[in-house]
Amino acid sequence: MSVIARNLSWGVRRKTIVSDVSLTVAPGETLGLIGPNGSGKSSLLRLLAGLRRPATGQVEINGRDIGQVPRKALSREVAFVQQSAATDTNVTVADVVRLGRTPHRSALAGWSETDESAVTEALERVGMTSRRRQAWQTLSGGERQRVHIARALAQAPQVMFLDEPTNHLDIHHQIEILRMVRDLDLTSIVALHDLNLAAMYCDRIVVLQGGSVCACGTPEEVLTPDLLRDVFRVSAHIDASADAGRPHIRFTAE
Amino acid sequence: MGSDRTEGGAGRLALFLCLSGIVLTLAVAAATAIGDYNIGLRTVFLSVTNELGLTGAEIAPIEQSVVWNLRLSRALVAALAGAGLAICGAILQALLRNALAEPFVLGVSAGASTGAVCVIVLGIGAGGLSLSLGAFAGAFAAFALVAMLSNGATSGPNHTILAGVAASQLFNALTSYIVTTSGNAQQARDVMFWLLGSFGGVRWPDFQLLLVVVFACLAVCIWMARSLDAFTFGDEDAASLGVPVGRIRLVLFGVTALLTATIVSMVGAIGFVGLVVPHAARYVVGPLHLRLLPACAVVGAVFMVVADIVSRVIATQQTVPIGVVTALVGVPFFAIILYRARPQT
Numbered sequence: 001m002s003v004i005a006r007n008l009s010w011g012v013r014r015k016t017i018v019s020d021v022s023l024t025v026a027p028g029e030t031l032g033l034i035g036p037n038g039s040g041k042s043s044l045l046r047l048l049a050g051l052r053r054p055a056t057g058q059v060e061i062n063g064r065d066i067g068q069v070p071r072k073a074l075s076r077e078v079a080f081v082q083q084s085a086a087t088d089t090n091v092t093v094a095d096v097v098r099l100g101r102t103p104h105r106s107a108l109a110g111w112s113e114t115d116e117s118a119v120t121e122a123l124e125r126v127g128m129t130s131r132r133r134q135a136w137q138t139l140s141g142g143e144r145q146r147v148h149i150a151r152a153l154a155q156a157p158q159v160m161f162l163d164e165p166t167n168h169l170d171i172h173h174q175i176e177i178l179r180m181v182r183d184l185d186l187t188s189i190v191a192l193h194d195l196n197l198a199a200m201y202c203d204r205i206v207v208l209q210g211g212s213v214c215a216c217g218t219p220e221e222v223l224t225p226d227l228l229r230d231v232f233r234v235s236a237h238i239d240a241s242a243d244a245g246r247p248h249i250r251f252t253a254e
Numbered sequence: 255m256g257s258d259r260t261e262g263g264a265g266r267l268a269l270f271l272c273l274s275g276i277v278l279t280l281a282v283a284a285a286t287a288i289g290d291y292n293i294g295l296r297t298v299f300l301s302v303t304n305e306l307g308l309t310g311a312e313i314a315p316i317e318q319s320v321v322w323n324l325r326l327s328r329a330l331v332a333a334l335a336g337a338g339l340a341i342c343g344a345i346l347q348a349l350l351r352n353a354l355a356e357p358f359v360l361g362v363s364a365g366a367s368t369g370a371v372c373v374i375v376l377g378i379g380a381g382g383l384s385l386s387l388g389a390f391a392g393a394f395a396a397f398a399l400v401a402m403l404s405n406g407a408t409s410g411p412n413h414t415i416l417a418g419v420a421a422s423q424l425f426n427a428l429t430s431y432i433v434t435t436s437g438n439a440q441q442a443r444d445v446m447f448w449l450l451g452s453f454g455g456v457r458w459p460d461f462q463l464l465l466v467v468v469f470a471c472l473a474v475c476i477w478m479a480r481s482l483d484a485f486t487f488g489d490e491d492a493a494s495l496g497v498p499v500g501r502i503r504l505v506l507f508g509v510t511a512l513l514t515a516t517i518v519s520m521v522g523a524i525g526f527v528g529l530v531v532p533h534a535a536r537y538v539v540g541p542l543h544l545r546l547l548p549a550c551a552v553v554g555a556v557f558m559v560v561a562d563i564v565s566r567v568i569a570t571q572q573t574v575p576i577g578v579v580t581a582l583v584g585v586p587f588f589a590i591i592l593y594r595a596r597p598q599t
Contacts, residue, residue: 049494051493071496071497072496072498075494076496078494080491080494082487082488082490082494085487085491089541090536090540091486091541095542099484099486099495100495102483102495102497103496105480107477107480108476108477108544
């Protein structure tokens, strides 16, 4: 399913946070969204997912303007994974993943075979099947993130948005989560901080600066020493890594 | 949790509701039998069936009247008030994502007391306006203020809680001001007694009104139970699961305000039931609202009926205000919640 944004702008009071962003994501693609702190990554992600209404511009998912699609219908196609969402409620892993079926159920409908298999498959996909009865509170950060992704998968979406899914995770879990996202058979748009991880796992990268797109393309095209200096204010060498020719960034000490 | 295979755990809930139903019936029977003047359970039963036209047993008219006109209506109003407050507590704890939320967090009881004081002390609308109507108007004024301060209930939970605190402070200050500047000692005592809650004056028309309000509100809440579950990880998460967050919030805040205002204006501000019962029910049936809300309703009903019995027998020749009894039970429980809610790491 394709995602097309046209001239999106959004702000709080007088401060413009996202300004005139246009981008296109092809079906099945994994798009990385990078940029320094405060560049508008999270806000843009929420605009694209329909969680916020743009001041101007529009988002089309699969050819339909999402402003015209009802909330519930939209969430049957689009899932959103927040960064480290937490709760005090005493819920199990299975309870959390079942929440993903909310948009597919009417107010009093029973639990169907389709619902159950969606939950089972989602847990399987993130390797948490054996934990389904475990209490949410007892999970580690990486496990919680995987359960959130399972919940998003149980929504049976065609597009998934992830807001810094690797935050606070150790390197093993960062790689594991991103590999999983890349291998999913859906369109995904991921806001990321780690440039090397973005280079390794994204098909294309969009660089945001001050709320606008300042570069867009494959990792090789986008990640250049000039861009890193201008946008992130760091000096770096870019090597072609042995890993499928993806660029590898080496930051220099000075 | 035992909620694994089928989401409903419907059998367990049905069993629980059945048992609670039996306990509730027994509690209401006990509440009707026990009092300054104890009446045998057999007489209680026959009085009720007589009034319903099922039997024509010989019962002393005074006993039949006490059972039917005083005690049964009182016990049933207590049950409905307990159920209503417990439901409100469960809803607000979910919407505000705060374990310590309770029905009065939106300032409703403070507003009701101001309304009541206006009637008792200032004699506003003397004759035309009853105490209950005054309290109801005050409660809704407070709720309207909270809704306004929290931008039509669209801002986050903490904002709403702060708005509730501000409204409570304002209305409590108004109440104190009115009492201290224009009340006499007897009026102050009346106000104080009314605020702590009492089922003393309730009659059948109160029961009928409350029955309609409680069941209508429960139906709306159960209709929205799935959406409430989606609030587990916060407003934005609920929105991404397709829940119309703003609308659900506004409707459910409105429902809880209506329910609380009706109860407070009828029997006073009875504390702690709305805080304690949802937590107790959650331990038994789990956090899913489709199960939690009916469970809260029956547990709240039983708790309140029992508390009413205790309030009548705990001191001889005196009726202790019901709010005192619920708080005596509620405070230790509150302490346990606080203890358990401390940071885990």
